[in-house]
Structures are given as structure tokens and as C-alpha cells.
Amino acid sequence: MEKVMKSPIIVAVDKHNLNDALALADMLDPNLCRLKVGKELFTACGTQVVSEFHQRGFEVFLDLKFHDIPNTTAQAVLSAADMGVWMTNIHASVGLDAMRLCKQRLADAGHNTLLIAVTVLTSMTDDNLRELGIMRTAKEQVLHLANLTKEAGLDGVVCSAQEAQALKAQLGADFKLVTPGIRLSDDSSDDQQRICTPKDALVNGSDYLVIGRSITGAANPNEKLKLILSQI
Ligand code: C5P
Numbered sequence: 001m002e003k004v005m006k007s008p009i010i011v012a013v014d015k016h017n018l019n020d021a022l023a024l025a026d027m028l029d030p031n032l033c034r035l036k037v038g039k040e041l042f043t044a045c046g047t048q049v050v051s052e053f054h055q056r057g058f059e060v061f062l063d064l065k066f067h068d069i070p071n072t073t074a075q076a077v078l079s080a081a082d083m084g085v086w087m088t089n090i091h092a093s094v095g096l097d098a099m100r101l102c103k104q105r106l107a108d109a110g111h112n113t114l115l116i117a118v119t120v121l122t123s124m125t126d127d128n129l130r131e132l133g134i135m136r137t138a139k140e141q142v143l144h145l146a147n148l149t150k151e152a153g154l155d156g157v158v159c160s161a162q163e164a165q166a167l168k169a170q171l172g173a174d175f176k177l178v179t180p181g182i183r184l185s186d187d188s189s190d191d192q193q194r195i196c197t198p199k200d201a202l203v204n205g206s207d208y209l210v211i212g213r214s215i216t217g218a219a220n221p222n223e224k225l226k227l228i229l230s231q232i
Contacts, residue, residue, distance in 0.1 A: 007229060008202065009033040010061050011221075012180070012212035013053075018045045022052055027221045030057035032229060034086060036210055038063040050083050059086035061178075061210075065118050067091040070098035074105040081111035087178075089158065092117035092145040099152030116156045116178055119145035122194070139163070143170065150175055161196030161204050168205030179206035184228065187214045198232050 011033045015021040021041055028035075035058045041049055042064060053060050062085040066076045073094050080088040090102060099117065106113055119142045120129070126137045134141055146157045146167050156176025159167055164177050183195040190213055198209055211228070218224035 005031070005034070005059070007032050007034075008206070008208050008232070009198075009215075009225065009228065010036050010178070010208050010210045011215050011225070012036045012038065012063075012210050013041055014038060014212050014216070015041055016044055018049055018052070021045065021049055024216055024221065025053055025056055025058065028058075028215075028225060029222055030059075032222070032225050033215075034059040034061060034208075036061040036063050039065070047083055050085060054084060061085070061087040061089075061208075063089055065089055065091055067094055070094065070101045073098050074101045077102045077113075077115060078105050078109060078111075081106055081109065081113040085113060087114040087116060087155075089116045089118060092119050092149045092157070096148055096152050099149065099154055103153045114155045114176065116158060116176060117145070117149040117154050118158050119149070122160050122181065143167070146171060146175075156207070158210075159206075160194055161201035161206055162194050164201065164204040164206045176207045177205055178208045178210060180210040180212075182209045182211045183214050184231075198228050202232055 013021050013024055013035050035053050037049055037060055050060050062080045066073045073090055077088060102115060120138050124138055129138055142163055149157050150171050158178045160181055161179045164179060167177055179201050181192045181195050182198055182201055183189055185197060189195050201209055215221050215224050
């Protein structure tokens with residue numbers, strides 16, 4: 001169950017082993033952030049890392065971006081929810097029926113896990129989409145898949161802060177926008193192309209900010225987390 005938490009920050013724990021992941025978690029306050037477990041960490045550590053985070057009082061976003069036939073996708077979502085994660089995700093390109101089935105299976109099991117979709121990976125350009133036979137621009141395809149996600153009854157989408165304003169206007173206040181690519185003005189942008197400050201992302205309509213290296217690379221991650229919260 002989602003506890004009452006005002007912080008919109010989800011810290012991306014992009015670590016390669018359990019020790020490094022727990023060392024980071026132990027530096028952070030579970031009242032000030034949630035934690036994201038992605039493919040790298042989950043493939044290395046499995047469910048143990050999720051239960052260790054839960055034991056420390058953190059809510060977890062399991063970012064495994066499931067994409068498979070409808071039954072397999074829905075059962076994977078169910079397995080994630082059975083672990084007690086706060087949020088998980090699938091690719092919207094699994095299609096409307098598969099998205100609906102995922103939502104249905106969560107409801108049948110009595111889970112209130114948030115289920116969001118990835119529309120177009122932010123690494124994809126218009127040219128990359130054309131190579132795949134998709135003639136819409138990335139921007140058009142994001143909007144199309146976000147509308148489909150809403151139609152399927154999912155809780156929201158992952159999107160860049162630049163897309164947030166248009167998506168919020170189109171899809172409404174209740175449709176959650178989860179936004180990576182966040183940096184403070186004096187942070188390095190690393191490999192992110194289109195970055196946004198935490199405050200601007202929230203003003204644009206983001207509900208949750210996924211922040212990795214800006215926090216995890218700081219000498220004192222919890223102090224950096226508090227600094228970001230003081231600016232929003
Ligand atoms: O370190 P940084 O703040 O760039 O980390 C962002 C996190 O969000 C990483 O875990 C990355 O995989 C994830 N992410 C992203 N862009 C997307 C989807 C997820 O950066 N479109």
C-alpha cells in the first residue's frame with residue numbers, strides 16, 4: 001500500500017551487486033524518497049534486493065519494462081505485485097488488450113500496485129522509429145501510446161520532462177507522469193540528452209522524478225536529496 005509521502009523523488013539504484021545497492025540504501029532516508037530497481041540490479045540480485053529495501057522501509061518502483069505476449073506480461077506484473085512493490089511497468093507496445101489484462105490481473109488479486117507504461121524509449125529518434133516501420137514522429141508516437149495506456153486503464157507513463165506538459169494537458173491530472181533525465185543546474189548531464197531541473201519537471205506536470213547519478217554520485221547522497229527537496 002502506498003504510504004503517505006510528499007516526496008516525489010525516486011532514486012535510481014543502478015548498482016551491479018547487492019552490497020553496493022544496500023550501502024546506498026543505508027545512506028538514504030526512506031521518508032524522503034522511494035527506490036527504483038532496474039534490470040541491472042534485479043538481474044544481479046533478484047527478489048532479495050527488493051525485500052531488503054522493503055525491510056529498510058523503502059517503497060520500490062520495479063522498473064523491468066515487461067514486454068511479451070499478454071498472459072506472460074500479465075503474470076510478470078502479478079509476480080512483481082506479489083513482491084509488494086509500489087510501482088512497476090510494461091511497454092505500451094504490448095498493445096491495448098495486454099495492458100488491460102495486466103490491470104485486470106492486478107485487480108483480481110486485490111493489488112493496488114501502480115502500473116505504468118513506457119511509450120517510446122527516450123533514446124529513440126524519429127529515424128530509429130522509421131527503421132522499425134513506424135512513420136509517426138517520436139513525439140506523435142509518445143502521445144498515441146500514452147492515450148492507449150490511459151484507455152487501457154493504467155496509472156500513467158514514463159516520459160521526459162519535455163513531454164510532460166503536453167501529456168498532462170491531454171491526459172489529465174490523475175494520469176501519473178514519471179520523469180527521468182533530472183539534473184540540478186550545476187550537475188553533469190552525463191549521457192542524458194534532454195535534461196530538466198527537478199522544479200521545472202514538476203512545473204511541467206511530472207508527478208514523480210527518477211533521479212540517479214545526481215544523488216547516487218554525490219559525496220553525501222542524503223544531503224543531496226534534502227537539497228533537491230528544498231528546491232521544489
Ligand atoms: O543517473 P540518471 O539520473 O541519468 O538515471 C536515470 C535513471 O532513469 C536510470 O535508471 C535510467 O535507466 C532511467 N531511465 C532514463 N530514461 C528513460 C527511462 C529510464 O534515464 N527514458
